[in-house]
Amino acid sequence: MSIPREGTTLDPWYDQYAARTAGLSGSEVRSLFAVASRPEVVSLAGGMPFVSALPLEAIGARMERVMAERGATALQYGAGQGTPELRERILEVMALEGIHAGVDDVVVTTGSQQALDLVAKLFLDPGDVVLAESPSYVGALGIFRSYQAEVAHIPMDADGMIPAALTERIQSLRAAGRPIKLLYLIPNFQNPGGVTLSSERRLEIIDIARSNGILILEDNPYGLLWFDQAPPQAMRSVDSDGIVYLGSFSKTFAPGFRVGWALAPHGIREKLVLAAEASILSPSAINQMVISDYLSSADWRGQIDVFRGLYRERRDAMIDALEHYLPDLSWTLPGGGFYVWLTLSDGLDAKGMLPRAVKELVAYTPGTAFFADGDGRRHLRLAFCYPTPTDIREGIRRLASVVRQEQELLETFAATGPIDAVPDALQLGSRVISPPPNLS
């Protein structure tokens, strides 16, 4: 059983990994972080909130005060579920989206990403199926894969996931004997699609999930960041037994604290706390206390208004630039959040085009990152949250130039012979301008 330790660059522990580790791979978003951090590149890739809009020095003073007043508690281990003070404040935040719950039902986590990971760990056996929007959040797909689950994508249109398609897919999976464990949704300003699930569909989908005994995982990092009108109330506001709701301070306050939460039905919540304790013992006490302090004495609602205005302006800059520079393409029009989903012409491949785009000093996230099945090649995600309006316009101008070159290349080759068709299962391909028509 001796293993080679020298004379090889291969991993000597290769044979020892768990089966689930085979599913672990660097996401396309990840490799982009390195590229996008070069200052000359206009990055429309990462979903980084514009934290410079926060009162940074005032937050620093707040930290100092927390340390002066309760430093020994702030630097100690805490309860695995999170502090009661922060959980109380989280109830106030969720009330803005129609959610009423008890303080015992909230579990504070290291960002809502950890909550997602823990829910997946609790529910997913190898081979289980998770239903998700088509496309869906890359970080969720990675987690589901890491527990050897399979993702079945359900088509969306401008009103979000299509209920009839959901029912159909459940029936076909059930007919094939597949166990469906979770229905994962980002109802508001979806990542990456930018669309919002309509009020009627929320109720329809809750009914479908309920009648099929499928737990809904409602991920809502962007709900409070609306531009024109508030989205419908959270799905959790009308169903407390069949939904695990995930919330985050990363977009409404700051990701650097890594504080998010899950709101779960009682039995699940008990297990979530145990899983959280097993994984990290307890979330950071100082970070929870600083956020509690911020929520209790700062004008956090006003700060969210500031973010809304800021991101609205950037969305408008991006849409204007798309209309100006890429009038022949189609895209979604987000009513909030961080993202526009762009569809290229037939035959173009956003992933293949990326190196040329980076050479032209603009970065984006290829659509394939948001599919578990290799789909999405014609699409790309454009994030308008971080760059200034001026940079957004310049970035779209550069992108248009790259698209034009690719288009010309394609036409040159098309004139000399057939090329492989690029498959496209997305229903989000058509141009959507407010008010968004139903494109199903």
Next chain:
Amino acid sequence: MSIPREGTTLDPWYDQYAARTAGLSGSEVRSLFAVASRPEVVSLAGGMPFVSALPLEAIGARMERVMAERGATALQYGAGQGTPELRERILEVMALEGIHAGVDDVVVTTGSQQALDLVAKLFLDPGDVVLAESPSYVGALGIFRSYQAEVAHIPMDADGMIPAALTERIQSLRAAGRPIKLLYLIPNFQNPGGVTLSSERRLEIIDIARSNGILILEDNPYGLLWFDQAPPQAMRSVDSDGIVYLGSFSKTFAPGFRVGWALAPHGIREKLVLAAEASILSPSAINQMVISDYLSSADWRGQIDVFRGLYRERRDAMIDALEHYLPDLSWTLPGGGFYVWLTLSDGLDAKGMLPRAVKELVAYTPGTAFFADGDGRRHLRLAFCYPTPTDIREGIRRLASVVRQEQELLETFAATGPIDAVPDALQLGSRVISPPPNLS
């Protein structure tokens, strides 16, 4: 497939959980936190560092400075592996224990608990075996169980894990066709045993692991907190290919930041970063920056000296009190760290005795918490890290009174008939006074 949602207090999702979730249960330590937090109870249960010994206001001022100078970075997402600055500083900390490594080999995590969780996730399939000391850290046992692995305990004596017993156990497990994935060790001031693995045995155990192709997981939260003399250098100092090393700021600085790390061979480190990103995206930037700042400009070595003096005094108070109040029992004499391991007389049950102890206003952790197999009933862990020397003496006085009452009860019943023998596989049962004799 409709599931009951009303009219039952049972968990309606009970049938939906993953197989691994069956292994999730509240630890005995966990339920004690509630009890031990009552101010009238002298808690010798939890392993909470005495953070009040830190310069709390100076740390607050440090936070304010980080926010003023680099607030927008501190509140943003960061690299999944952790900041290069902190990883550089971590190399300096590890150098104190003889470890030389590259900055690329370090992965920053949400406490070293998360590193432990991620390593377990990477390596453990259901049914795999983890070798661990007997007894071992309750939080590690919980993680291994959560991935459906089985723990095989290897006996210790006053010099730590016994190499011959390790070899024997590996052979018998191999003969039974069992896959052994990890050898988990806390070589310094072990939790809960309080003993330290001798220098010779470190080399012997590395050889055994290497020749059997078993990855060592070296968990070292307490190594710098020695009282009388430094422990032998880290196992990782002599083997960089066969060991994943776990470090933590929770005991040498403060647990409230939840910052720890793993140092791993190249191939494993790459996968650890991917697993960490899947689980939490990135560790808290602000917390990493505050710790980097502390390590670069505060007298952190002097602070560790302060902790050493403080904990040495508390250890001495506990040992003195044990000699005074419980002279007939046996215990380990830790040369550092937080814990003494106490052995009761034959027939006594530390877990059964706990409610009476709490009634007498003293708390401890029953030995059974530290075994995967229900063993350890005659034992209990006493933590001297948090209470003052005066409280420690009072706690041991109360404990002695409880032990005496239990002893009398046992003798009364013994006089009237046989009672069940309490099994005891521990080899840490004999009294150990410095210099610790080898008791194997």
